[in-house]
Amino acid sequence: xxxxxxxxxxxxxxxxxxxxxxxxxxxxxxxxxxxxxxxxxxxxxxxxxxxxxxxxxxxxxxxxxxxxxxxxxxxxxxxxxxxxxxxxxxxxxxxxxxxxxxxxxxxxxxxxxxxxxxxxxxxxxxxxxxxxxxxxxxxxxxxxxxxxxxxxxxxxxxxxxxxxxxxxxxxxxxxxxxxxxxxxxxxxxxxxxxxxxxxxxxxxxxxxxxxxxxxxxxxxxxxxxxxxxxxxxxxxxxxxxxxxxxxxxxxxxxxxxxxxxxxxxxxxxxxxxxxxxxxxxxxxxxxxxxxxxxxxxxxxxxxxxxxxxxxxxxxxxxxxxxxxxxxxxxxxxxxxxxxxxxxxxxxxxxxxxxxxxxxxxxxxxxxxxxxxxxxxxxxxxxxxxxxxxxxx
Amino acid sequence: xxxxxxxxxxxxxxxxxxxxxxxxxxxxxxxxxxxxxxxxxxxxxxxxxxxxxxxxxxxxxxxxxxxxxxxxxxxxxxxxxxxxxxxxxxxxxxxxxxxxxxxxxxxxxxxxxxxxxxxxxxxxxxxxxxxxxxxxxxxxxxxxxxxxxxxxxxxxxxxxxxxxxxxxxxxxxxxxxxxxxxxxxxxxxxxxxxxxxxxxxxxxxxxxxxxxxxxxxxxxxxxxxxxxxxxxxxxxxxxxxxxxxxxxxxxxxxxxxxxxxxxxxxxxxxxxxxxxxxxxxxxxxxxxxxxxxxxxxxxxxxxxxxxxxxxxxxxxxxxxxxxxxxxxxxxxxxxxxxxxxxxxxxxxxxxxxxxxxxxxxxxxxxxxxxxxxxxxxxxxxxxxxxxxxxxxxxxxxxxxxxxxxxxxxxxxxxxxxxxxxxxxxxxxxxxxxxxxxxxxxxxxxxxxxxxxxxxxxxxxxxxxxxxxxxxxxxxxxxxxxxxxxxxxxxxxxxxxxxxxxxxxxxxxxxxxxxxxxxxxxxxxxxxxxxxxxxxxxxxxxxxxxxxxxxxxxxxxxxxxx
Numbered sequence: 014x015x016x017x018x019x020x021x022x023x024x025x026x027x028x029x030x031x032x033x034x035x036x037x038x039x040x041x042x043x044x045x046x047x048x049x050x051x052x053x054x055x056x057x058x059x060x061x062x063x064x065x066x067x068x069x070x071x072x073x074x075x076x077x078x079x080x081x082x083x084x085x086x087x088x089x090x091x092x093x094x095x096x097x098x099x100x101x102x103x104x105x106x107x108x109x110x111x112x113x114x115x116x117x118x119x120x121x122x123x124x125x126x127x128x129x130x131x132x133x134x135x136x137x138x139x140x141x142x143x144x145x146x147x148x149x150x151x152x153x154x155x156x157x158x159x160x161x162x163x164x165x166x167x168x169x170x171x172x173x174x175x176x177x178x179x180x181x182x183x184x185x186x187x188x189x190x191x192x193x194x195x196x197x198x199x200x201x202x203x204x205x206x207x208x209x210x211x212x213x214x215x216x217x218x219x220x221x222x223x224x225x226x227x228x229x230x231x232x233x234x235x236x237x238x239x240x241x242x243x244x245x246x247x248x249x250x251x252x253x254x255x256x257x258x259x260x261x262x263x264x265x266x267x268x269x270x271x272x273x274x275x276x277x278x279x280x281x282x283x284x285x286x287x288x289x290x291x292x293x294x295x296x297x298x299x300x301x302x303x304x305x306x307x308x309x310x311x312x313x314x315x316x317x318x319x320x321x322x323x324x325x326x327x328x329x330x331x332x333x334x335x336x337x338x339x340x341x342x343x344x345x346x347x348x349x350x351x352x353x354x355x356x357x358x359x360x361x362x363x364x365x366x367x368x369x370x371x372x373x374x375x376x377x378x379x380x381x382x383x384x385x386x387x388x389x390x391x392x393x394x395x396x397x398x399x400x401x402x403x404x405x
Numbered sequence: 406x407x408x409x410x411x412x413x414x415x416x417x418x419x420x421x422x423x424x425x426x427x428x429x430x431x432x433x434x435x436x437x438x439x440x441x442x443x444x445x446x447x448x449x450x451x452x453x454x455x456x457x458x459x460x461x462x463x464x465x466x467x468x469x470x471x472x473x474x475x476x477x478x479x480x481x482x483x484x485x486x487x488x489x490x491x492x493x494x495x496x497x498x499x500x501x502x503x504x505x506x507x508x509x510x511x512x513x514x515x516x517x518x519x520x521x522x523x524x525x526x527x528x529x530x531x532x533x534x535x536x537x538x539x540x541x542x543x544x545x546x547x548x549x550x551x552x553x554x555x556x557x558x559x560x561x562x563x564x565x566x567x568x569x570x571x572x573x574x575x576x577x578x579x580x581x582x583x584x585x586x587x588x589x590x591x592x593x594x595x596x597x598x599x600x601x602x603x604x605x606x607x608x609x610x611x612x613x614x615x616x617x618x619x620x621x622x623x624x625x626x627x628x629x630x631x632x633x634x635x636x637x638x639x640x641x642x643x644x645x646x647x648x649x650x651x652x653x654x655x656x657x658x659x660x661x662x663x664x665x666x667x668x669x670x671x672x673x674x675x676x677x678x679x680x681x682x683x684x685x686x687x688x689x690x691x692x693x694x695x696x697x698x699x700x701x702x703x704x705x706x707x708x709x710x711x712x713x714x715x716x717x718x719x720x721x722x723x724x725x726x727x728x729x730x731x732x733x734x735x736x737x738x739x740x741x742x743x744x745x746x747x748x749x750x751x752x753x754x755x756x757x758x759x760x761x762x763x764x765x766x767x768x769x770x771x772x773x774x775x776x777x778x779x780x781x782x783x784x785x786x787x788x789x790x791x792x793x794x795x796x797x798x799x800x801x802x803x804x805x806x807x808x809x810x811x812x813x814x815x816x817x818x819x820x821x822x823x824x825x826x827x828x829x830x831x832x833x834x835x836x837x838x839x840x841x842x843x844x845x846x847x848x849x850x851x852x853x854x855x856x857x858x859x860x861x862x863x864x865x866x867x868x869x870x871x872x873x874x875x876x877x878x879x880x881x882x883x884x885x886x887x888x889x890x891x892x893x894x895x896x897x898x899x900x901x902x903x904x905x906x907x908x909x910x911x912x913x914x915x916x917x918x919x920x921x922x923x924x925x926x927x928x929x930x931x932x933x934x935x936x937x938x939x940x941x942x943x944x945x946x947x948x949x950x951x952x953x954x955x956x957x958x959x960x961x962x963x964x965x966x
Binding site: 253370 | 749750751752779782784785786802804805806807808809810814835837838839840841842906907908909912913916917919920923924926927928930931934935938939
């Protein structure tokens with residue numbers, strides 16, 4: 014960003030080079046705030062934590078209400094008392110979420126490095142807050158801002174829509190007219206705000222240069238600087254012939270899970286949002302640890318799933334070890350010269366596998382708990398012996 | 406004369422060799438062959454080429470070239486120890502061209518030109534493309550006649566990795582009217598020329614005024630070759646030089662096609678009292694001139710004068726030092742520069758340029774042109790210019806950032822150098838990771854960054870008269886001088902060698918497999934969770950494998966499955 018401002022001062026368009034890839038609104042924001050940069054990033058982090066706190070507080074109330082309704086309607090099996098969430102255990106969850114975000118070493122590192130990821134996180138946190146509070150307009154505006162910053166929050170449109178529909182008690186049936194009406198409303202709010210923001214950016218710098226520089230850059234991955242993601246080494250070692258094909262495959266991979274997840278998790282849109290955010294931060298073209306910090310902040314919300322997690326110990330060990338090994342192997346490759354890029358790449362692979370398995374573990378635990386809630390905790394087979402549950 | 410001869414086009418050739426002993430005891434020999442042709446290559450359909458080489462003439466006419474300067478150099482001119490060079494060139498290959506305003510697609514013409522020159526000179530100039538071509542705005546103003554300077558007609562490219570060898574010398578010699586058979590060109594033997602510290606051969610084509618009234622345009626082709634012979638490698642440690650010792654040949658006659666053929670030896674006294682150098686045989690005349698701000702005396706051997714070859718059939722100019730060299734007498738040039746890379750590790754670095762102005766009381770501005778390849782990402786907000794401990798703001802900055810794989814960085818600045826000062830210019834960069842196919846065959850050798858160019862009008866101590874191009878020696882009329890109080894100097898800094906982080910080149914298939922495996926792990930887990938539902942497990946009767954295992958267990962006496 015500093016480089017972009019310096020280029021602007023020299024009278025050259027910041028997008029004429031290949032270094033600056035942030036949006037014009039960020040340039041203008043920092044034009045005024047560049048001297049207080051540390052303060053700005055600290056305040057952003059605090060705002061994110063506060064937004065998450067308020068959002069989860071509201072969400073807990075919604076969950077509790079829904080639980081009460083389902084118990085009264087006798088949807089739950091009789092012996093699942095220990096699976097039901099009580100207000101006592103849910104009381105400290107918002108505080109835990111806020112602390113998870115603030116004290117996460119990843120968010121601390123992002124703040125110290127003054128990465129604009131903190132601003133992305135803040136916008137997404139406000140979007141979640143607006144969605145959970147039920148305000149469609151604000152939710153659409155924040156989602157448009159988040160999409161404008163980095164393209165991938167577009168996939169969060171589906172969980173937000175599902176949540177708002179649930180909140181308005183509109184059933185999700187493809188034939189229902191009110192469903193389509195509401196969807197159209199929300200979609201048009203979102204698209205209009207996106208168009209307004211893009212046109213505003215055009216008028217700020219008087220050119221459309223920012224579109225290929227920001228979005229073209231995210232989609233075509235030209236810069237291969239090593240990061241914690243999978244893309245950089247893949248495209249560094251790619252045969253030139255196939256690079257377009259694989260770029261398309263990798264980008265589609267991020268957007269591709271939205272529809273199936275929407276179909277499976279239509280009753281649980283907030284969990285859907287969590288899984289979608291995790292998929293974005295693992296598979297986006299230039300991931301940073303700040304993105305990881307954001308979805309990890311939500312883990313306390315699903316702490317009641319702990320008993321169903323299968324590999325949590327190994328996965329947390331993997332993630333912690335990888336976090337320690339990242340800087341070590343980076344130093345060995347770049348500064349000491351005694352290691353090779355393969356070492357750093359291996360840690361990238363392990364870290365990403367750890368994250369993927371973590372998410373799928375939570376997903377498994379969530380689905381299993383839902384099954385137990387409706388079918389009872391102590392399952393017996395036809396002959397009365399204890400049963401095992403398998404995924405078929 | 407040719408005034409009344411209708412369409413007869415006059416051309417003339419002048420050849421000249423300048424031998425200048427350098428302060429460190431080395432000798433610099435600069436050959437210049439100048440062909441001037443009174444024809445309008447652009448307009449008339451010229452078919453009869455005499456002295457002007459046809460290959461270059463047709464090139465100029467076909468591609469609409471106004472000025473062409475190509476230099477192939479090996480080694481580096483050490484300005485600090487050797488003094489100001491008459492014409493310096495950066496290490497590697499350098500090509501800069503001004504096109505005529507009639508050319509519509511300059512980039513296409515540039516590409517064609519570099520390919521044709523690559524064929525003519527057997528050099529890999531075809532590697533010149535948009536990733537190493539820049540369009541300077543302030544440096545490289547035209548050296549010949551110019552009608553207006555729209556800098557979009559200028560292209561400049563440097564290939565620092567280019568190596569010069571005999572294969573490049575041979576076609577260069579072929580362009581000379583006498584070839585290497587007569588005149589000064591007989592001295593150009595490759596085995597001696599490349600056994601030197603510095604070897605630079607260049608071709609300069611430019612339009613000049615036909616006469617003082619400048620009513621018509623002539624085309625001038627200068628071929629220059631500068632060589633520096635080292636005391637220790639070529640001189641065997643002794644500081645006495647002779648033509649035979651340097652070139653293993655002597656001069657026997659002048660080129661019959663030349664109108665002038667001279668050898669100049671710089672015998673300027675260092676201390677105004679005694680002479681430093683003794684030359685044998687005695688020169689035909691002595692010439693005095695003010696060159697680059699210094700009064701210099703030259704011993705002249707005119708190869709066309711009949712008295713020269715009276716006593717012996719060949720001319721072997723010998724230089725003997727009269728008194729030993731005193732190292733404290735080494736004059737320091739007014740402007741010299743140095744450049745190096747700072748920092749450690751393969752992630753970031755810093756390019757530092759030091760410019761020295763050793764003039765005791767005059768300050769003058771200098772234009773610095775830096776071309777940095779795109780894979781060293783410059784951060785212009787880290788650019789600092791410090792002179793005498795204080796920040797020095799340039800009065801003109803033109804910065805064009807690089808685009809990945811398309812365009813290099815271009816930084817041009819006009820910096821004022823105060824008298825007797827050192828200016829330090831630093832800029833930080835980050836090293837990019839390239840795709841594995843973009844690395845050269847030896848990736849750990851490093852990547853070259855071309856020399857930066859410093860152009861300045863250096864104030865001279867002694868007033869200089871305007872030179873008449875036809876009458877004065879060739880080495881004084883290289884650069885047009887605007888007024889008598891300063892002379893134009895173009896200096897080049899060292900090229901840099903920078904290492905980039907490398908991926909492992911043996912791993913493309915492995916990387917693709919491993920990364921796709923990780924993506925497949927995600928896809929697989931999510932597919933399972935999304936498409937399958939939980940069921941209570943039905944006890945299976947036991948497949949074949951289970952029954953077989955039970956049989957073996959019964960035999961072993963172990964409980965059954």
